[in-house]
Amino acid sequence: MPAGSSASTRRSANSEGDPPIATPRARAPREREGWLALPLALYFCLFFLAPLVLLAGISLRVTPQLEGVGLAQYARFAGDPFNWSVLWQTLLIGVKTVALTACIGIPLGLLFMETPRRLQPILLFVIVLPLLTSVVVRTFAWMVILGREGLVNNALTALGVISTPLRLLHTELGLVVSLSQIEMPLMLLPLISVMSRLDPNLKDASAALGAGRWRTLFRVTLPLSLPGLLAGCLLVFASSVTAFVSQTIIGGGRMVLMPFYLWQQATTLFNWPFAATIGMVLLGAVLSVVTTLNALGRRSRALVHG
Amino acid sequence: MSTPALTRRTLLAGGAVLATTTLLPRPARAAGRIVAPVYPGPWEEAYRAVVLPAVKKTQDVDTVLTPLLALDQVAKVKASRSAPPFDVFLLDPGPVVVAVEDGLIEKFDPSRCKNIMHLQKSFYDDWGVSVAAQIVGIAYNPKKVERPKGWKDLFEPKYYGKVGISGFGTTFGTSSLIEISKQYGGSMTNVDPAFEQLKKWLPHVGVIAQNPVAVNTLFQQGQMDVTYTNFQTVSTLKGRGVDIEFVKPDTGPIAFYTTLHVVKNAANRDNAYKYIDTILSTEVQAALQKPPYNLLSVNKNVPLQPDMPADLVKSHAELASFVHHDWRVIAPLRAGWIERFNKEIRQ
Amino acid sequence: MARQTTAGDLSYRVVLGLLSAVALLILITPVVVVIITSFTDSRSLRFPPPAYSLRWYSALFDPVQSAQIHTAAWNSLVIAVAATAISVVLGTAAALAISGRRTWWTQTLDAVFMSPLILPTLAFGLAALMFFSTLRLRLSLPLMIVGHVAVVVPFILRTTIASLSQLDRGLLDTSSSLGASGIYTFWRVTLPAIRPGILAGAFIAFMASLDNVSVSLFLAGPENDVLPIRMWGMLESQLDVRTAAVSGVLIFTTAILVVVMDRIVGLTRRIS
Numbered sequence: 001m002p003a004g005s006s007a008s009t010r011r012s013a014n015s016e017g018d019p020p021i022a023t024p025r026a027r028a029p030r031e032r033e034g035w036l037a038l039p040l041a042l043y044f045c046l047f048f049l050a051p052l053v054l055l056a057g058i059s060l061r062v063t064p065q066l067e068g069v070g071l072a073q074y075a076r077f078a079g080d081p082f083n084w085s086v087l088w089q090t091l092l093i094g095v096k097t098v099a100l101t102a103c104i105g106i107p108l109g110l111l112f113m114e115t116p117r118r119l120q121p122i123l124l125f126v127i128v129l130p131l132l133t134s135v136v137v138r139t140f141a142w143m144v145i146l147g148r149e150g151l152v153n154n155a156l157t158a159l160g161v162i163s164t165p166l167r168l169l170h171t172e173l174g175l176v177v178s179l180s181q182i183e184m185p186l187m188l189l190p191l192i193s194v195m196s197r198l199d200p201n202l203k204d205a206s207a208a209l210g211a212g213r214w215r216t217l218f219r220v221t222l223p224l225s226l227p228g229l230l231a232g233c234l235l236v237f238a239s240s241v242t243a244f245v246s247q248t249i250i251g252g253g254r255m256v257l258m259p260f261y262l263w264q265q266a267t268t269l270f271n272w273p274f275a276a277t278i279g280m281v282l283l284g285a286v287l288s289v290v291t292t293l294n295a296l297g298r299r300s301r302a303l304v305h306g
Numbered sequence: 307m308s309t310p311a312l313t314r315r316t317l318l319a320g321g322a323v324l325a326t327t328t329l330l331p332r333p334a335r336a337a338g339r340i341v342a343p344v345y346p347g348p349w350e351e352a353y354r355a356v357v358l359p360a361v362k363k364t365q366d367v368d369t370v371l372t373p374l375l376a377l378d379q380v381a382k383v384k385a386s387r388s389a390p391p392f393d394v395f396l397l398d399p400g401p402v403v404v405a406v407e408d409g410l411i412e413k414f415d416p417s418r419c420k421n422i423m424h425l426q427k428s429f430y431d432d433w434g435v436s437v438a439a440q441i442v443g444i445a446y447n448p449k450k451v452e453r454p455k456g457w458k459d460l461f462e463p464k465y466y467g468k469v470g471i472s473g474f475g476t477t478f479g480t481s482s483l484i485e486i487s488k489q490y491g492g493s494m495t496n497v498d499p500a501f502e503q504l505k506k507w508l509p510h511v512g513v514i515a516q517n518p519v520a521v522n523t524l525f526q527q528g529q530m531d532v533t534y535t536n537f538q539t540v541s542t543l544k545g546r547g548v549d550i551e552f553v554k555p556d557t558g559p560i561a562f563y564t565t566l567h568v569v570k571n572a573a574n575r576d577n578a579y580k581y582i583d584t585i586l587s588t589e590v591q592a593a594l595q596k597p598p599y600n601l602l603s604v605n606k607n608v609p610l611q612p613d614m615p616a617d618l619v620k621s622h623a624e625l626a627s628f629v630h631h632d633w634r635v636i637a638p639l640r641a642g643w644i645e646r647f648n649k650e651i652r653q
Numbered sequence: 654m655a656r657q658t659t660a661g662d663l664s665y666r667v668v669l670g671l672l673s674a675v676a677l678l679i680l681i682t683p684v685v686v687v688i689i690t691s692f693t694d695s696r697s698l699r700f701p702p703p704a705y706s707l708r709w710y711s712a713l714f715d716p717v718q719s720a721q722i723h724t725a726a727w728n729s730l731v732i733a734v735a736a737t738a739i740s741v742v743l744g745t746a747a748a749l750a751i752s753g754r755r756t757w758w759t760q761t762l763d764a765v766f767m768s769p770l771i772l773p774t775l776a777f778g779l780a781a782l783m784f785f786s787t788l789r790l791r792l793s794l795p796l797m798i799v800g801h802v803a804v805v806v807p808f809i810l811r812t813t814i815a816s817l818s819q820l821d822r823g824l825l826d827t828s829s830s831l832g833a834s835g836i837y838t839f840w841r842v843t844l845p846a847i848r849p850g851i852l853a854g855a856f857i858a859f860m861a862s863l864d865n866v867s868v869s870l871f872l873a874g875p876e877n878d879v880l881p882i883r884m885w886g887m888l889e890s891q892l893d894v895r896t897a898a899v900s901g902v903l904i905f906t907t908a909i910l911v912v913v914m915d916r917i918v919g920l921t922r923r924i925s
C-alpha cells in the first residue's frame with residue numbers, strides 16, 4: 001500500500017556511514033532490473049486493467065442489450081435519489097466501521113506496545129488469526145453470536161437483562177460491529193508497524209516534561225502514528241465498503257448496499273450496463289476517498305518529519 | 307556417470323509428460339457426461355440421491371450437478387452464450403420467459419424423450435418440459451404461533467415481528483405477492499395494493515430476505531415464524547426436525563411447474579435429452595415424490611397420493627384447479643417491481 | 654524518574670484497558686464461538702449448543718455425503734497453489750524492479766500493482782466475467798487462477814519490497830565488485846536474504862486466494878466450485894451445520910500454519 005511502503009523504503013535508504021565504493025558496475029545491475037517489472041505490468045494490463053476498461057465501456061452502453069453509446073446509465077444513476085442514498089449508506093457504513101475499529105483498535109495497539117516482549121508474539125497471533133480465517137467463517141460466527149437464539153441474546157436473557165430477544169442481526173449496528181472485527185487486523189497491523197518504530201524517548205521526554213498520559217497520547221503518540229493510522233483506516237474503509245458476503249448475510253435484505261445492488265442488477269435483472277455503472281461509481285467513490293486519505297497522509301508525514 | 311544423469315533427465319522428462327497429460331482435457335470415456343444445474347438445498351439433495359444414480363444406470367451418463375438458482379443459471383449462460391457452462395436449464399416460469407426471449411434455449415424436440423407419452427400434452431411445448439409441480443402457500447411454526455388461514459393473516463397484529471418476506475426475485479415470491487395484492491383489490495398485473503399494504507405493515511416486519519433461499523436458514527434459526535414458500539421446502543425442513551407446517555391459503559394455493567430445457571450450444575446435447583428422459587420416467591418421478599423430497603410428479607403413472615398429504619392435494623386434476631399465473635404477462639413487469647421493492651423496504 | 658500516579662494516569666489506564674479488552678473480546682469471540690458450535694449435536698446454530706458430539710465432523714469427512722465439499726476444497730487448494738506460485742514469480746520480479754527506486758514510473762507501477770487491495774474486487778470480478786465472456790472463453794479453473802493472481806499478488810509485492818528495502822545494498826555492491834554476474838548475485842545473495850519476505854507474502858497470498866469470494870463469485874462454474882462459495886451456499890440455503898465443521902477444520906489448519914510459518918520466517922514480524 002502506498003503509505004506504508006514508501007515510508008519503509010525511505011527509512012531504509014542506507015545513507016548512514018556507507019563506505020563510498022565508487023564502482024561503475026554497481027550501478028549497472030540496478031538499471032537492468034527495470035525490465036523485471038515488465039511481466040507483471042503486462043499481466044496487469046491484460047487481466048486487470050483491460051477488464052476494468054471493458055467495465056467502463058459497458059457502462060457507457062445505453063440499452064441492456066448493449067446497444068448504443070452514451071451516458072444514459074450514468075444519467076439514470078444520478079437521476080434517482082434512491083441510488084445516491086444507496087451509495088451514501090454504503091460509504092457511511094465504511095466510515096462507521098472505520099470509526100469503531102479505530103476507537104477500539106488504537107487502545108489495543110497501545111496495549112501491544114506495552115506488552116512485554118515475550119508475550120508480544122502471542123498477542124500478534126491473536127490479532128492476525130481472524131485475518132487468515134475465511135470471511136465466510138467469520139460471518140457465520142457473527143450469525144451465531146447475533147441471532148435471535150444466539151450468544152448475546154441467550155447471555156442477556158440468562159442474566160435477566162432482557163425478556164424478549166433483541167434484534168441484532170439484520171441491523172446496521174450488528175453489521176458495523178461484525179465488520180469491525182473482520183477488518184480489525186487490517187487496522188492493527190499498519191498501526192503496530194508504525195508504533196513499534198516510534199522513538200520511545202519521545203514518550204519519556206513528554207512524561208519528563210510533566211505531560212499526563214492523555215496529553216502524551218494526543219499530542220505525541222497519535223500524531224506520530226498518523227501514517228500507520230491512515231493506512232489502516234484506508235484499508236478498513238475499502239474492505240468494509242465492498243464486503244459483499246458480510247453485508248448480505250449479517251445486514252440482511254432490508255439493507256440495499258452497493259455490492260448487493262451491483263449483484264442484483266447483474267444476475268437478477270441482467271442489466272449489465274447499469275451493473276457496470278454501479279461498479280464504476282463504486283470504484284470512483286472508493287478511489288476518491290482513498291486518494292484524499294493518502295494526500296492527508298502525505299501532509300501528515302511532512303508535518304511529522306518536517 | 308552417465309547413468310545417473312540419464313536417470314535424472316528421463317525422470318524429469320517423464321514427469322513433464324505426466325504433468326501435461328493431466329492438463330489435457332480428459333478423453334471422453336465410453337460413458338457420456340452432462341453438466342446440469344439444480345436448485346440449491348432440497349432439490350440438490352433430491353437430485354443427488356435419486357437422479358444421478360438413475361441417469362448413470364439407465365443411460366450410462368455421468369452427471370455433474372451444480373447448485374444454482376434459476377436466475378443465476380440464466381445469468382451464467384448469458385455471460386457465455388457460445389460456450390455455456392452447462393447443458394440444461396432447470397427453471398421456474400419467470401426465468402423461462404427471459405431465457406426464451408434472449409435466445410438461450412434450443413427448441414425442444416419431444417420425440418427424443420420416450421417417457422414424454424406419460425405426460426399430459428399441456429406439460430410440454432416447443433421450449434421445454436415440466437418435471438415437477440410446485441405448490442406455494444404459507445408456512446408457520448406451530449410451536450410458536452397460531453395457524454394462519456390466508457394471505458391477509460400475515461399482516462395481523464398477532465404475527466407482528468414474526469413474519470418474514472422475500473421479494474420479487476423468485477417465482478414463489480412474485481406469485482405470493484401477487485396473491486397478496488389480489489386480497490386488497492389488485493390483480494396479476496397490478497401489485498400496487500401489495501406495496502401499499504407492505505408500507506403500512508413495515509414497522510412490524512419480522513425479517514426481509516432478498517436471497518430467497520435464506521428463508522430456510524432464517525426459519526431454522528428462529529428469526530421468523532411465518533412466511534410464504536414452497537410446500538417442498540416445508541417438507542424438507544420438517545424432515546430435518548424443524549417445527550414447520552404448510553398451510554393452503556383459503557383463497558387457493560398457487561401452483562406452477564418447474565421445467566427442464568436444453569441450452570443452446572450445449573456441449574452434450576444428446577446426453578441432455580437422455581437426462582431429461584430419465585427424470586420424466588415413472589421410477590424417478592415416483593422416487594422424487596416420496597418424502598422427504600416431495601417433488602410433485604408430472605407423470606400420469608405416478609399418482610399424487612399417498613405421498614402427498616391428503617389435505618394438500620389429491621390428484622393432478624385438483625392441482626390444475628389451483629391458482630396459476632401467466633408469466634408471459636408478468637415477466638416484463640418484474641424488473642420494475644424488483645426495483646420498487648428495493649426502494650420500499652429499505653431502512 | 655518516579656512520577657506520581659495522577660487521576661489522569663488512572664483514567665488513561667482504565668479507559669484504554671477497557672477498550673482494548675473490548676477489542677480483544679470482539680476479535681476472539683467469533684473464532685471461539687465457531688469452534689464450539691462445530692461440536693453441536695443439534696441441527697441448528699443455537700448457542701450455546703444443547704448437546705455436543707462429533708457428528709458434523711464425521712459427516713464432513715464422509716466421502717459419500719460430503720463429496721461436493723471435498724471437491725470444492727480440492728479446487729480451492731489447486732487454485733490457491735497455482736495463483737500463489739505465479740504471483741511469487743511475477744511479484745518477486747516486479748519487486749526487484751520497483752524497490753528502493755523513486756522514479757515516476759516505479760511509483761505509478763507500485764500504485765497500480767497495489768490497487769487490487771483497495772479497489773472493490775466485486776467490481777473487478779464482474780469486469781473479469783464480462784471480459785472473458787467477450788473473449789468467448791468458457792469459465793474454467795485456469796481462468797479462475799488468472800483472476801486470483803491479480804488479486805493476491807499485492808500481498809507478495811508488499812512483503813518482498815519491505816524485505817528488499819532492508820537488504821544491505823553493500824552486500825550487492827560487494828558481490829558485483831568481486832566479479833559476480835547479476836544472476837549469480839541475485840541467486841546467491843539477494844534471494845536467500847529476501848526469501849523469508851517472499852514466503853511470508855506467499856503465505857498470505859495463499860490464504861487470500863483460499864478465502865476469496867468477490868472474484869470467485871463471478872468466475873465460478875460447475876467445474877470449478879470453490880470452498881468459500883460452497884460454504885456460503887450451504888449457509889444460506891440449507892443452514893447446513895457442516896459449515897461449522899468446515900470452519901473448525903479451517904481455523905485449526907490456519908492456526909497450525911501460522912505457528913509453523915512464524916517459526917520458519919517470522920511471519921508475525923513480517924506482516925506488521
